[in-house]
Amino acid sequence: MTNRGVVYTGPGSVEVRDISFPDLVLREGPGVPKSNVGRKCEHGVILKVLVTNICGSDQHMVRGRTTAPEGLVLGHEITGEVIEVGRDVEFLEKGDLVSVPFNVACGRCITCRRQDTHICLNVNPERPGGAYGYVDMGGWVGGQSEYVMVPYADFNLLKFPDKDQAMEKILDLTMLSDIFPTGYHGAVSAGVGVGSTVYVAGAGPVGLAAAHACQLLGASVVIVGDLKEERLAQARSFGCETINLMDHDDAGEQIEQILGIPEVDCAIDAVGFEAYQHGTDHEESPAVVLNTMMDVVQAGGSLGIPGLYVTEDPGAVDDAAKIGSLSIRLGLGWAKAHHFVTGQSPTMKYHRDLMKAILSGKATIAEVVNATVISLDEAPQGYKDFDQGASKKYVIDPHGALT
The missing domain is CATH 3.90.180.10 (Medium-chain alcohol dehydrogenases, catalytic domain)
Incomplete structure (x- = not known):
């Protein structure tokens, strides 16, 4: 055959x-x-x-x-x-x-x-x-x-x-x-439950699946962030709030406009290592999503990270990133006692x-x-x-x- x-x-x-x-x-x-x-x-x-x-x-x-x-x-x-x-x-x-x-x-x-x-x-x-x-x-x-x-x-x-x-x-x-189990794993890893407020970074298929999983788990508000308006429109089509990180690069400020405070209970990274600096769709910044999540997640909150990170990236922006070493503000995560869950679903x-x-x-x-x-x-x-x-x-x- x-x-x-x-x-x-x-x-x-x-x-x-x-x-x-x-x-x-x-x-x-x-x-x-x-x-x-x-x-x-x-x-x-x-x-x-x-x-x-x-x-x-x-x-x-x-x-x-x-x-x-x-x-x-x-x-x-x-x-x-x-x-x-x-x-x-x-x-x-x-x-x-x-x-x-x-x-x-x-x-x-x-x-x-x-x-x-x-x-x-x-x-x-x-x-x-x-x-x-x-x-x-x-x-x-x-x-x-x-x-x-x-x-x-x-x-x-x-x-x-x-x-x-x-x-x-x-x-x-x-x-x-x-993608459905992967998005769901991100939500479970982030500790999403009844009444949770959640920030989902990325409105690609995994991010959308994660947002739907948050809804199934009882989240009260799911906020999806992305650089592309077409993808954000898809997130809004099933009841998510959205923030456009191309037009306004401060995620916390936009979250505050939705919730009244600039933070959420937990967050999910559905972007991974090929992330772009907020406000641009061409300047790579592989740690920007993780650092933003630490900024906007409340003290004691969890970060689910199903987004892909690799040990070898020939096209990375610098030598450190080529071996998966990123400029993550781990001190901020430590100070806020964040819980990180990484890896495949x-x-x-x-x-x-x-x-x-x-x-x-x-x-x-x-x-x-x-x-x-x-x-x-x-x-x-x-x-x-x-x-x-x-x-x-x-x-x-x-x-x-x-x-």
Whole structure:
């Protein structure tokens, strides 16, 4: 059988190319550590990809801001149908419709056993944690493709209970692989609860998902900050307050106009290391979001930081930032006794409950992030539009199943 996928071909460039059809072995390829080559995955399945999404984290690689190798097949947000089952798989069958957590996890190590599947110790020989189609994450082949292999399937995959119901909600359910649990993790990490006032930095898909998660958790006011008015308009469409950091660079002053005081109970960073100085959309300032959050979060408050920070950034503004060393006002955070929670979302900790919220109609994440369906061949243009700040979450439909 044939297979096609979205391939990173160098800074600023992706192409749809013919790629290998997956089997239950991790083969040699771009980004696969030598010690992972030839890894047998009889515990895995082959999926026909139903939908797969473009993520802001993919954009960091495509912009050339990581050490991702050319030829890497992209895509870690995957929903699909099981078409082949490995010998050691017990609880999944051909025809099952499943969501794939972007974290590759073994289910056996000490971190997986305590639900920290984002830092699994067995799937990546280079560091804790694995993911599909991502730099330094074990070399697992990405899922912006027609077919993909998923290891440790019994543990990793979330099976939808009713296929017809799932297809009716597929644009919501596709967000379970990453951005909805990631946004929710940011809100939980920040300590959002009933009555909370929250500042969410960034109105991209993860920021919007985090804002919706805050609403689900009972926040009284959710304030979203961004430099792009189109994205802020999307945040207002589902009941958020907004502050435009291009027109007015003092976040605390704008928050005071909304709440009467220049501070919030807690905050979420949905921007990460490619942040721009407030008042400009071209002058990079990788620590500005973290420092702003420390300014506006009350003493004793928490900062949830699902936004991506890297250990190697070839395009950074200075030598320190190239190795992930930022000018953070840690003294301010210490003085205010802030609680910081960083790292990827442990998707499996949240995805089943969020699935139930979607299926019951309590969560409307597709509307929140403006889910927009495109074909596999339209993916390169989707990357370009997303990079220009389009307020859309691009959902790739490789087989035309949604059209």
